[in-house]
Amino acid sequence: DAGITQSPRHKVTETGTPVTLRCHQTENHRYMYWYRQDPGHGLRLIHYSYGVKDTDKGEVSDGYSVSRSKTEDFLLTLESATSSQTSVYFCAISHGLAGAGVQTQYFGPGTRLLVL
Protein backbone atom coordinates (compact mmCIF):
# COMPACT_ATOMS: atom_id res chain seq x y z
CA ASP A 1 0.00 0.00 0.00
CA ALA A 2 2.76 2.41 -1.04
CA GLY A 3 3.86 3.63 2.38
CA ILE A 4 0.41 4.71 3.51
CA THR A 5 -1.16 3.64 6.76
CA GLN A 6 -4.55 4.40 8.17
CA SER A 7 -5.66 4.20 11.77
CA PRO A 8 -7.78 2.84 13.14
CA ARG A 9 -8.56 0.11 10.63
CA HIS A 10 -11.93 -0.59 12.20
CA LYS A 11 -14.09 1.53 14.46
CA VAL A 12 -17.55 1.31 15.95
CA THR A 13 -18.98 4.45 17.45
CA GLU A 14 -22.27 5.94 18.47
CA THR A 15 -24.29 8.64 16.80
CA GLY A 16 -23.30 12.11 17.94
CA THR A 17 -19.75 11.31 18.97
CA PRO A 18 -16.72 12.86 17.28
CA VAL A 19 -14.42 10.53 15.38
CA THR A 20 -10.96 11.19 13.98
CA LEU A 21 -9.31 9.02 11.36
CA ARG A 22 -5.63 9.31 10.65
CA CYS A 23 -3.71 8.86 7.43
CA HIS A 24 0.06 8.67 7.57
CA GLN A 25 2.42 8.54 4.60
CA THR A 26 6.13 7.99 4.32
CA GLU A 27 6.38 8.98 0.64
CA ASN A 28 6.66 12.76 1.13
CA HIS A 29 3.89 13.26 -1.44
CA ARG A 30 2.39 16.72 -1.52
CA TYR A 31 -1.24 15.81 -2.16
CA MET A 32 -3.44 13.77 0.14
CA TYR A 33 -7.10 12.82 -0.19
CA TRP A 34 -9.92 11.34 1.82
CA TYR A 35 -12.58 9.28 0.07
CA ARG A 36 -15.53 7.29 1.26
CA GLN A 37 -16.65 4.14 -0.48
CA ASP A 38 -20.25 3.00 -0.36
CA PRO A 39 -22.10 0.34 -2.36
CA GLY A 40 -23.54 1.79 -5.55
CA HIS A 41 -21.53 5.02 -5.28
CA GLY A 42 -17.95 4.06 -5.95
CA LEU A 43 -15.43 6.35 -4.28
CA ARG A 44 -16.43 9.89 -3.47
CA LEU A 45 -14.00 12.62 -2.52
CA ILE A 46 -14.54 14.18 0.90
CA HIS A 47 -11.59 16.57 1.23
CA TYR A 48 -8.12 16.88 -0.15
CA SER A 49 -4.92 18.66 0.80
CA TYR A 50 -2.38 20.28 -1.46
CA GLY A 51 0.14 21.08 1.24
CA VAL A 52 0.61 21.61 4.95
CA LYS A 53 -2.37 23.56 6.23
CA ASP A 54 -3.80 23.78 2.70
CA THR A 55 -7.04 21.87 2.25
CA ASP A 56 -10.14 22.05 0.11
CA LYS A 57 -13.55 20.43 -0.06
CA GLY A 58 -14.56 17.52 -2.24
CA GLU A 59 -18.01 16.54 -3.37
CA VAL A 60 -19.27 15.12 -0.04
CA SER A 61 -17.64 17.33 2.58
CA ASP A 62 -20.65 18.13 4.77
CA GLY A 63 -20.17 16.80 8.29
CA TYR A 64 -16.42 16.32 7.84
CA SER A 65 -13.39 18.44 8.58
CA VAL A 66 -9.72 17.83 7.92
CA SER A 67 -6.39 19.04 9.12
CA ARG A 68 -2.85 18.70 7.91
CA SER A 69 -0.20 20.04 10.24
CA LYS A 70 2.62 17.91 8.80
CA THR A 71 3.35 16.63 5.31
CA GLU A 72 2.98 13.05 6.44
CA ASP A 73 -0.32 13.25 8.33
CA PHE A 74 -3.83 14.03 7.14
CA LEU A 75 -6.64 13.78 9.67
CA LEU A 76 -10.32 13.38 8.91
CA THR A 77 -12.77 14.33 11.64
CA LEU A 78 -16.44 13.52 11.80
CA GLU A 79 -17.58 16.28 14.08
CA SER A 80 -20.75 14.50 15.20
CA ALA A 81 -21.03 11.07 13.64
CA THR A 82 -24.29 10.03 11.99
CA SER A 83 -25.43 6.65 10.73
CA SER A 84 -25.15 7.94 7.16
CA GLN A 85 -21.40 8.23 7.71
CA THR A 86 -21.08 4.48 8.14
CA SER A 87 -18.71 3.66 5.34
CA VAL A 88 -15.24 2.57 4.36
CA TYR A 89 -12.84 5.49 4.32
CA PHE A 90 -9.78 5.53 2.12
CA CYS A 91 -6.85 7.86 2.19
CA ALA A 92 -4.88 8.43 -0.98
CA ILE A 93 -1.75 10.34 -1.91
CA SER A 94 -0.27 11.63 -5.12
CA HIS A 95 2.96 13.34 -6.02
CA GLY A 96 1.10 15.95 -8.03
CA LEU A 97 -2.55 16.93 -8.12
CA ALA A 98 -4.57 13.93 -9.18
CA GLY A 99 -5.93 14.34 -12.66
CA ALA A 100 -3.40 16.93 -13.76
CA GLY A 101 -1.00 15.35 -16.20
CA VAL A 102 -0.43 11.77 -15.19
CA GLN A 103 -0.72 11.93 -11.45
CA THR A 104 -1.57 8.51 -10.10
CA GLN A 105 -3.14 8.13 -6.70
CA TYR A 106 -1.89 5.55 -4.21
CA PHE A 107 -4.38 4.28 -1.69
CA GLY A 108 -4.19 3.22 1.91
CA PRO A 109 -5.82 0.02 3.21
CA GLY A 110 -9.00 1.73 4.39
CA THR A 111 -10.86 2.24 7.66
CA ARG A 112 -14.21 0.57 8.24
CA LEU A 113 -16.43 2.83 10.32
CA LEU A 114 -19.75 1.78 11.78
CA VAL A 115 -21.92 4.44 13.38
CA LEU A 116 -24.67 2.98 15.54
Place this chain on the structure above:
Amino acid sequence: SQQGEEDPQALSIQEGENATMNCSYKTSINNLQWYRQNSGRGLVHLILIRSNEREKHSGRLRVTLDTSKKSSSLLITASRAADTASYFCATSKNSGGYQKVTFGTGTKLQVIP
Protein backbone atom coordinates in the same frame (compact mmCIF):
# COMPACT_ATOMS: atom_id res chain seq x y z
CA SER B 1 -24.94 10.89 -11.23
CA GLN B 2 -21.59 9.21 -11.55
CA GLN B 3 -19.16 10.48 -14.17
CA GLY B 4 -17.98 6.92 -14.70
CA GLU B 5 -20.36 4.02 -14.92
CA GLU B 6 -18.97 0.55 -15.35
CA ASP B 7 -20.71 -2.42 -16.80
CA PRO B 8 -21.29 -5.14 -16.13
CA GLN B 9 -21.64 -4.69 -12.39
CA ALA B 10 -20.48 -8.26 -11.92
CA LEU B 11 -18.73 -10.74 -14.17
CA SER B 12 -17.88 -14.38 -13.59
CA ILE B 13 -15.59 -16.26 -15.96
CA GLN B 14 -13.42 -19.36 -16.09
CA GLU B 15 -9.69 -19.11 -15.67
CA GLY B 16 -8.02 -18.64 -19.04
CA GLU B 17 -10.91 -16.72 -20.55
CA ASN B 18 -10.78 -13.03 -21.38
CA ALA B 19 -12.63 -10.48 -19.27
CA THR B 20 -13.97 -7.24 -20.69
CA MET B 21 -15.27 -4.38 -18.60
CA ASN B 22 -16.69 -1.15 -19.90
CA CYS B 23 -16.81 2.36 -18.55
CA SER B 24 -19.02 5.16 -19.83
CA TYR B 25 -18.84 8.78 -18.84
CA LYS B 26 -20.83 11.90 -19.54
CA THR B 27 -18.52 14.87 -20.10
CA SER B 28 -15.17 15.54 -21.72
CA ILE B 29 -12.16 14.24 -19.86
CA ASN B 30 -8.39 14.76 -19.74
CA ASN B 31 -7.55 11.16 -19.03
CA LEU B 32 -9.03 7.94 -17.77
CA GLN B 33 -7.47 5.48 -15.37
CA TRP B 34 -8.33 1.95 -14.33
CA TYR B 35 -7.82 0.71 -10.79
CA ARG B 36 -8.16 -2.68 -9.15
CA GLN B 37 -9.38 -3.34 -5.64
CA ASN B 38 -8.93 -6.66 -3.93
CA SER B 39 -11.42 -7.46 -1.21
CA GLY B 40 -10.73 -5.48 1.93
CA ARG B 41 -7.88 -3.53 0.38
CA GLY B 42 -7.27 -0.12 -1.14
CA LEU B 43 -7.29 0.62 -4.85
CA VAL B 44 -4.24 -0.09 -6.95
CA HIS B 45 -3.54 1.81 -10.14
CA LEU B 46 -3.41 -0.33 -13.28
CA ILE B 47 -3.20 1.86 -16.33
CA LEU B 48 -3.84 5.39 -17.58
CA ILE B 49 -4.98 6.44 -21.02
CA ARG B 50 -4.95 10.06 -22.14
CA SER B 51 -7.81 11.64 -24.05
CA ASN B 52 -5.70 11.77 -27.24
CA GLU B 53 -4.89 8.06 -27.07
CA ARG B 54 -7.08 5.30 -28.42
CA GLU B 55 -5.46 2.14 -27.09
CA LYS B 56 -2.90 1.18 -24.51
CA HIS B 57 -1.37 -2.10 -23.39
CA SER B 58 0.26 -3.23 -20.20
CA GLY B 59 1.05 -6.92 -19.87
CA ARG B 60 -2.27 -8.78 -20.08
CA LEU B 61 -4.23 -5.53 -19.91
CA ARG B 62 -5.57 -3.68 -22.91
CA VAL B 63 -7.44 -0.43 -22.54
CA THR B 64 -9.30 1.38 -25.28
CA LEU B 65 -10.80 4.84 -25.23
CA ASP B 66 -13.45 6.17 -27.58
CA THR B 67 -13.96 9.84 -26.79
CA SER B 68 -16.71 10.16 -29.40
CA LYS B 69 -18.76 7.55 -27.53
CA LYS B 70 -17.43 8.64 -24.15
CA SER B 71 -16.51 5.11 -23.27
CA SER B 72 -13.54 2.98 -22.35
CA SER B 73 -13.00 -0.73 -22.06
CA LEU B 74 -10.57 -2.80 -20.03
CA LEU B 75 -9.68 -6.21 -21.40
CA ILE B 76 -7.85 -8.73 -19.26
CA THR B 77 -6.57 -11.58 -21.39
CA ALA B 78 -5.94 -15.14 -20.20
CA SER B 79 -7.48 -14.42 -16.82
CA ARG B 80 -6.16 -15.97 -13.63
CA ALA B 81 -7.80 -16.63 -10.29
CA ALA B 82 -5.61 -13.85 -8.87
CA ASP B 83 -7.41 -11.36 -11.15
CA THR B 84 -10.51 -11.76 -8.99
CA ALA B 85 -11.18 -8.23 -7.74
CA SER B 86 -13.28 -5.16 -8.36
CA TYR B 87 -12.21 -2.87 -11.16
CA PHE B 88 -12.90 0.86 -11.25
CA CYS B 89 -12.49 3.48 -13.90
CA ALA B 90 -11.60 7.01 -12.86
CA THR B 91 -11.97 10.02 -15.11
CA SER B 92 -10.32 13.36 -14.67
CA LYS B 93 -11.40 16.68 -16.08
CA ASN B 94 -10.94 20.37 -15.42
CA SER B 95 -13.34 21.73 -12.85
CA GLY B 96 -12.86 25.34 -11.82
CA GLY B 97 -9.08 25.15 -11.93
CA TYR B 98 -9.02 21.84 -10.14
CA GLN B 99 -8.53 18.56 -11.93
CA LYS B 100 -11.48 16.58 -10.64
CA VAL B 101 -11.08 12.82 -10.45
CA THR B 102 -14.30 10.82 -10.38
CA PHE B 103 -14.51 7.10 -9.76
CA GLY B 104 -17.14 4.80 -11.15
CA THR B 105 -19.09 2.22 -9.21
CA GLY B 106 -16.93 -0.69 -10.32
CA THR B 107 -17.16 -4.11 -11.91
CA LYS B 108 -16.76 -7.11 -9.65
CA LEU B 109 -14.81 -9.80 -11.47
CA GLN B 110 -14.70 -13.39 -10.33
CA VAL B 111 -12.30 -15.76 -12.06
CA ILE B 112 -13.13 -19.38 -11.35
CA PRO B 113 -10.13 -21.73 -11.25
